[in-house]
Amino acid sequence: MRLLIAMMMHETNTFSPVPTDLQRFALGLGQLPLQGAAAVQAYRGTGTATGAFIDLVEAAGAEFELAIAAHAAPSGPVHNEAFDAMTQTIVQAVARGGWDGILLDLHGAMVTQSFEDGEGELLRRIRAVDAHTLIGVAYDMHANLYDDMVALAQVVAGYQTYPHVDMYETGLRAGKPLLRLLAGEVQPTSAWARLPMIPHVMRQSSLDEPNRSLQARARQMEQEGALTASVFTGFPHADIENAGLSVVVVTDGQPALAQQLRDELLRMAWDSRAQWVYPVEPLAQSVSRAKAMTVSPVVVLDHYDNASSGGTMDTTAVLAEILRQGLRNVAFFAIFDPQAVQQAIAAGIGQRVSLSVGGKMAMPLMPHRSAPLQLEGVVKVISAGKYRAKGPMSQGAHQDMGAAVVIDTGAVEVALISRHVEPFDVNALMSLGIDPLQKQFVVLKSRVHWRAGMGSMAAAVVECAGAGACTSDYSELVFKHLRRPIYPLDPQADAGL
């Protein structure tokens, strides 16, 4: 038995000004996405769906090839040239033939300069050269589903946790039914549908309601016999027709049951719609509330500018407010500013510097802009910025923040980095010599994923409405292509359930 594996992952924020070229998919390990043996070496044994596919296929005694492992941090629409290059690599491998099955590790919210459903277009291109080889796909919980993303594959499974600590399990959930299908043991049949609803990302954590119960029910359905049951909370920062919540259920040859289970999950999600709405607190009020806290560490979230949702990671509104209100013993991760990093490196360790940081990337689709901030301090750390995730999210996977420095203002240790990386893992800080447990305040440009690696250490959490392309204030986003009416933009939206 021979299986083809491929990874092509990007969550596209159509409001983000951060460009998405081919090099962004290279993870800093080279100029191009990894292929073949190098890709296997990078992902074997990691807590990713691709890691699970490799384990699964090897355990089955089958041969495999990993065509490409392309993964880019979220950003603006994928450039056509990058998309064509990645899909061509996969399609050429498919076209060589001799495959019993294909396992794809995709995100599900990839928008390209030409296609609202990058994953759907990949599957259409695969089907154009191979109409029959059976396909299993693992998607992220933030996938925005289109019909071809489900219809052109035999098995679809989505993450059931956010923070995403079940990428590996999702790979198994997508891969095992496909292997059983190849063995003639099951006949998968899928049912999917979407709701007229775009849940706020800050209300999507599966550690909290309403998503906790929803995902638990999906897991229960699988224990009761569904091949897969997946609730996709969707990614709202995508101005496309199908952004928002959707459900896919795959059963063994029981289409009516698949529809019935799908509808049950849709009804649960729709009935809880008011709980998916995020109330915004003014920034100065949030920072002052944090300052008054006596427990430590207090995690302060600069969540409008999360690199894992398409943020430029160079907005300075929250850092400026923290400095203005005089908070002390603060770690700030991080401002993306390769230029300031190089200036600090040129000055050298222990030197006092005055740097203009952040605010360098225009955000033409946002109603606000973030000014650069003049930062005075001592260069405390200089680092190559490479580390491996401690886990549980992406455990063991390579992370790369590029050349990085820590500037110590006396009150705040500010990390400056050269590649976008979300601080979902404690090693983002530890690799820069910052122990979050020694800090009164730990400021993270993150929304939910930080809870994977650092949630257990937080004595309190304060969410700050800063500035950025992943604003949690929908009134700052202008949707032109999204289907309407849709909740909560249109409170009268009706799901027809």
Ligand SMILES: [Zn+2]
């Ligand atoms: Zn996600």
